[in-house]
Amino acid sequence: VKQKLIRKVFRGVAILFVAVLLGSGPAACQTNRTTGAQQFNMISMDQEIQMGREADREISESMGIYPDEKLQKYVSEIGLSIAAKSEWPELPWSFKVIDDATVNAFALPGGFIYVTRGILAHFNSEAQLAGVLGHEIGHVTARHSSVRMSKAQITQLGVGLAMVLEPRLQSIAPLAGAGMQIMFLSFSREDERDADKLGVRYMAEMGYNPETLIAVMETLGRVSEAGGEERLPQWLASHPNPENRQENIRGHIKDLGKHDFRHNDDPNEFLDKVDNIVYGGDPREGFTRDGVFYHPKLKFSVKVPTGWTVINRKQAVIAVGPKRDASVQLTMSGEKSIEAASRKLFGSEEVQGSGTTKTRINDLAAGIGPFKVKTEQGPLDGTVAFIDYDGHIYQLMGYSASGNWAQYRETVNDSLRSFNRLTDPKYLDMKPMRIDLATAKGEATLQDFYNEYYKGVNAAVSIDEIALLNQLEPKSPISAGTKIKMVKAP
Numbered sequence: 001v002k003q004k005l006i007r008k009v010f011r012g013v014a015i016l017f018v019a020v021l022l023g024s025g026p027a028a029c030q031t032n033r034t035t036g037a038q039q040f041n042m043i044s045m046d047q048e049i050q051m052g053r054e055a056d057r058e059i060s061e062s063m064g065i066y067p068d069e070k071l072q073k074y075v076s077e078i079g080l081s082i083a084a085k086s087e088w089p090e091l092p093w094s095f096k097v098i099d100d101a102t103v104n105a106f107a108l109p110g111g112f113i114y115v116t117r118g119i120l121a122h123f124n125s126e127a128q129l130a131g132v133l134g135h136e137i138g139h140v141t142a143r144h145s146s147v148r149m150s151k152a153q154i155t156q157l158g159v160g161l162a163m164v165l166e167p168r169l170q171s172i173a174p175l176a177g178a179g180m181q182i183m184f185l186s187f188s189r190e191d192e193r194d195a196d197k198l199g200v201r202y203m204a205e206m207g208y209n210p211e212t213l214i215a216v217m218e219t220l221g222r223v224s225e226a227g228g229e230e231r232l233p234q235w236l237a238s239h240p241n242p243e244n245r246q247e248n249i250r251g252h253i254k255d256l257g258k259h260d261f262r263h264n265d266d267p268n269e270f271l272d273k274v275d276n277i278v279y280g281g282d283p284r285e286g287f288t289r290d291g292v293f294y295h296p297k298l299k300f301s302v303k304v305p306t307g308w309t310v311i312n313r314k315q316a317v318i319a320v321g322p323k324r325d326a327s328v329q330l331t332m333s334g335e336k337s338i339e340a341a342s343r344k345l346f347g348s349e350e351v352q353g354s355g356t357t358k359t360r361i362n363d364l365a366a367g368i369g370p371f372k373v374k375t376e377q378g379p380l381d382g383t384v385a386f387i388d389y390d391g392h393i394y395q396l397m398g399y400s401a402s403g404n405w406a407q408y409r410e411t412v413n414d415s416l417r418s419f420n421r422l423t424d425p426k427y428l429d430m431k432p433m434r435i436d437l438a439t440a441k442g443e444a445t446l447q448d449f450y451n452e453y454y455k456g457v458n459a460a461v462s463i464d465e466i467a468l469l470n471q472l473e474p475k476s477p478i479s480a481g482t483k484i485k486m487v488k489a490p
């Protein structure tokens with residue numbers, strides 16, 4: 001059940017990494033099977049697989065797998081066929097489409113690879129998908145993650161949450177698991193060059209024309225320029241600066257020599273695969289409007305303090321204060337009763353407090369109480385509320401550094417006590433936008449086509465966004481019969 005929120009709140013950050021680094025690894029200097037280079041690597045491939053498995057579970061739970069079996073199977077088949085021809089065919093390769101609007105693709109050590117539905121919407125052919133998968137496979141086979149970890153760049157791993165929370169608050173944040181950390185591990189420029197080179201090689205071996213990878217780079221560059229928070233191209237955060245990359249790719253292609261690119265991509269075949277996929281944020285999974293966070297699927301609403309930012313994940317919803325020094329987080333406790341949830345929280349070593357007091361929050365049975373947590377960076381103060389709703393115990397925790405708590409307590413408690421059932425059909429029935437494949441009837445420019453498509457209705461997205469999705473410009477000529485990805489409002 002993809003909706004299932006997970007229960008672990010107190011989770012050691014990167015325990016696995018520390019264990020691996022302190023443990024007896026294999027001889028540190030190894031010859032890389034894929035690149036032939038001598039590498040300082042204290043992590044064995046078996047350990048990489050173990051790390052990848054653990055992180056894969058976290059990422060799948062936190063970000064959610066896009067619920068479209070046919071699309072999953074399609075992406076998986078292409079990925080597996082490329083991986084089978086790589087230097088590491090024996091890895092437990094897996095390829096998943098993540099239910100996320102951002103334009104992103106990433107790889108975990110051991111062969112766990114993800115593309116978002118957001119990036120799929122931006123591809124125009126199977127070769128483009130194969131190119132990105134090949135690049136990510138390259139990161140795995142060249143073992144970039146483990147080399148990076150072995151160089152003790154563990155400090156970099158904090159990037160994910162460090163961007164949004166001050167360090168001492170991170171210690172009890174629910175997204176601090178090792179998996180989310182690896183996801184934000186960024187590669188060096190050399191790593192990217194290696195991965196591009198391997199991607200080109202893998203594409204050519206499969207008969208895809210690697211030139212298409214250049215179009216992908218262009219599109220990703222354009223997405224990044226277009227910006228917008230919802231579509232923040234995380235791909236670029238973990239894949240540094242593509243400057244000169246297109247040129248380098250051309251060089252790699254030249255080095256390949258003559259090749260027979262037998263995959264003569266019919267773009268329409270690929271476009272049919274992404275027709276009707278969800279586009280942009282999916283309101284059914286939660287959205288914020290006028291200072292309230294609504295979750296239509298779980299049927300609850302909760303007030304967001306004014307000026308706070310909401311991070312919505314499947315396993316947790318976190319609101320962060322403007323100064324990043326206070327947070328309210330909502331998770332499922334996983335316990336069967338308020339008493340059990342409270343006992344569990346206050347029974348843990350780090351947490352001090354005398355438990356929760358019985359109360360009602362908007363007519364729901366609840367327990368609420370103050371707590372303190374000692375962290376390495378100093379003490380935290382907060383309020384926790386457990387709410388019994390719809391067969392689940394919701395855990396809402398608001399906290400800040402003890403020194404700041406007086407100024408946040410009221411705001412936080414107000415938010416905790418605003419938790420309520422959501423019954424308004426206006427919110428319960430919200431639906432997402434979807435990609436809609438439309439066929440041009442005559443000669444026109446993309447702009448003409450756009451005007452015609454949205455004639456008499458509010459355009460769901462701008463012409464620039466449609467141009468970006470189709471790797472075209474507004475003034476690009478469209479011939480009759482061409483299929484164009486449009487975006488349909490619900």
Ligand SMILES: [Zn+2]
Pocket residue numbers: 135136139187191192195238239
């Ligand atoms: Zn990369």
